[in-house]
Amino acid sequence: MDRVASTPVRMVLAVLVTCLVSATALTFTYEATRGRIAEQEKVAEERALRAVLSSADSFEAMETSVLERALDVSGGVPVAGIWRAIGTDGGFAGFAIRCAPRGYGGPMQMVVGLDRDGKVSGVSIIKHNETPGLGTKIMTEPTFLQQFMGWDAFAIDVAARGYDAISGATKSAHAVRAGVVAAGRVYQQVLVGLGDTKGVTIDE
Amino acid sequence: MSVFRRGLSVDNPLTVLMIGLCATLAVSSKVDGSLFMGLAVIFVITASSILISTLRSLIPELVRIPVFIVIIASFVTIVDLTMHAFLPDVYNFLGVWIPLIVVNCLILGRAEAFAYHNPPRLALADGLGMGLGFALVIVVLAVFREFVGSGEIVFMGLSLVKMPEWYRGPGIVMLFPGAFIVFGFIVAGMTAINRRMHARTIQPMHSCTIEEGGPK
Numbered sequence: 001m002d003r004v005a006s007t008p009v010r011m012v013l014a015v016l017v018t019c020l021v022s023a024t025a026l027t028f029t030y031e032a033t034r035g036r037i038a039e040q041e042k043v044a045e046e047r048a049l050r051a052v053l054s055s056a057d058s059f060e061a062m063e064t065s066v067l068e069r070a071l072d073v074s075g076g077v078p079v080a081g082i083w084r085a086i087g088t089d090g091g092f093a094g095f096a097i098r099c100a101p102r103g104y105g106g107p108m109q110m111v112v113g114l115d116r117d118g119k120v121s122g123v124s125i126i127k128h129n130e131t132p133g134l135g136t137k138i139m140t141e142p143t144f145l146q147q148f149m150g151w152d153a154f155a156i157d158v159a160a161r162g163y164d165a166i167s168g169a170t171k172s173a174h175a176v177r178a179g180v181v182a183a184g185r186v187y188q189q190v191l192v193g194l195g196d197t198k199g200v201t202i203d204e
Numbered sequence: 205m206s207v208f209r210r211g212l213s214v215d216n217p218l219t220v221l222m223i224g225l226c227a228t229l230a231v232s233s234k235v236d237g238s239l240f241m242g243l244a245v246i247f248v249i250t251a252s253s254i255l256i257s258t259l260r261s262l263i264p265e266l267v268r269i270p271v272f273i274v275i276i277a278s279f280v281t282i283v284d285l286t287m288h289a290f291l292p293d294v295y296n297f298l299g300v301w302i303p304l305i306v307v308n309c310l311i312l313g314r315a316e317a318f319a320y321h322n323p324p325r326l327a328l329a330d331g332l333g334m335g336l337g338f339a340l341v342i343v344v345l346a347v348f349r350e351f352v353g354s355g356e357i358v359f360m361g362l363s364l365v366k367m368p369e370w371y372r373g374p375g376i377v378m379l380f381p382g383a384f385i386v387f388g389f390i391v392a393g394m395t396a397i398n399r400r401m402h403a404r405t406i407q408p409m410h411s412c413t414i415e416e417g418g419p420k
Contacts, residue, residue, distance in 0.1 A: 006266035014264055018271045022278035029282045036289035044292065105300075129300060133379065 044126055045111070049083060049096050052113025052122030056085035056093045066194065070097075070186040077101045077182035080109070084195055092116055092195040097183040098126075103175035105129030110176065112183035116195060118153035123180060128172075135172035144173065148180050153192075156184030207326050211333025214402055217310045218341040218387075219394040224310035227301045228342050229383040236359050237297040238346035240287065242339025244302060248279045249311045249338075250331035253319040257327030260320050272315045277306045293361075310338060341390060348386055353377035 004010050049059050062082040070079045080098045087093035094115040100107040109127040114120055123145050130136050138144055144166060151159040160181050165173035217223050224245075231241050252275050256263070263271050284302045287295045295302070305311065314334055319327040350357050353374065355367035367373075376382040 003261050004264050006264040011264045011267040014262065015267050015270050015274070018274045022274050025278055026281055029285050033285040033289035037285070040289065040292040127296075 045081075045098070048098075048111040048124040048126050049085075049113075051124045052111050053085045053094050053096055053115070054122070055087055055115075056096075057088045057090075058086050059083040059096065060086065062194070066190060069190045073185050073189045074099065074182040075178075075185060077178055078107070079182070079186060082186070082191070085113075094121060095187060095191050095195060097186055099179050099182050101175040101178040101182065103128055103130050104135050104169075104171040105131065108172070108175050108179070110179045112148075112180050114153055114183065114187050118184075118187055118192070120148050120151040120153070120180060120184070123148050123176065125176070130169070130172045134168045137166045137169045138172045138176055141166055145176070148176075151180060151184065153184040153187035156181050156188065159184075205329070208329040208333035211330060211335070211337040212340065213337075213394075214398050215334075216337040216341065216394060217314075217334050218338055219391045220398070221310075221313075223313050224308045224338065225387075227304060227308055228338075228345065229380055229387065231298055231301050232342050232345040232383060233349055233353065233378050234297060235343065235346045235350050235357050235364075237294055238342045239339070240291065240294045241298060241301065242335070242342050244280075244283045244287070245305060245308070245310070245338050246332065246335030247283060248276065248305055249314060249335045250328060251279050252276045252311060253314060253327040253331035254324050256315050257319040257322060257324045263320075268316075268320060269312075272312055272320075273306070276311050276315070280305045310334065341394075345383070345386060345390060349377050349383065353382065 004014075046059075050056070053059075060083060062084060066082060067079060070082060078100045080100060082098070083096045085093040085096060094113060096111055096113045098109070098111045100109050102108070106129045108125060108130070110123060110125045112120060113122040113124075125139055125145075128135070128139075130138065144164075147164060160177055163177055165177075211217065215221060218225065218228055227241065232238050252272070255275055256272060259271075280303060283305070287298070287302060314330060318330045322330070347357065351365065351367070355371045355373045357364045357366075374382070377386065
């Protein structure tokens, strides 16, 4: 079969047409799957929220103004969402903070739960790009995420000094710590008081 | 038909041509992940082979690689989005390996070596054969690694077979070195079978033309 000659015009045309067709196909796939993907992300987020604050019954998202103030104090760690947790008794149960500290393979999406006393009640990693077998140890080493439990938001920098990283996964481990520290700072400087006052208005 | 069978036996991408190994060794620690990885590769390689073969007279030789890559990347992205939407758990397990199918030399290698020079009918057979050959080996590898390594095969949350309680799997099987060792045995087994079955017709272990000009 005769093949078209590699003249400049034909080459540009071939690549251009291929890219156009492929972009069109991808647009349609993206549109078709977008809804379901968003739904799945929501489920994953919900699961992480429940994991970090097991005593909570429901979660309500905080306003964007709170989020903006949180970004000022988080020390460069992006904060994507803050939820006020409501316990089974209807009262304030704690805060869950979703943040994205930089890991070895880019931002690591995680949720940190803090109970009503400002103690870390759980850390859950939703999405990450860490090296399989090394960076992923932050999730597979049973004691690693456990060590953050009970860290005090009001003395988060002190707590952060005594922590064990994982050899071979130092950067990934530091990222998790950065996320917990950022969540602690946000709790201490922005959220403190917000939980209870709102809880009172709900009671009334 | 013979083109199709070559992908499964004497030209098996994994055990004979030894291309596309890194993804194989990485994801073959779980059976369900491996199965869907295999299906994803079958889809991508078949679809892109047919398309490239159909368009082969329209693709100028000097820009063939960019065109191949765009075509392959589009199919991979379609798989990526679909899996993300419908199989979130498998998608999370496979993680970066799904987008990395784009640079899997198996697919670009077959596009370059076969689909670009053969009619769509043969390209379809080659894509299916190569894809199935890949899927078969990766699933066999995963069945062994998951069963021996963790003592239990969990498929989509369902426990299929389980070792007795006292069983403690050797951890190395779940790690990369173990994958290499198990894979070595599979290669040895496949070579023995190929030799026996094709001793008369095909000289065993002849070199192939895939690597030439193909990616790493």
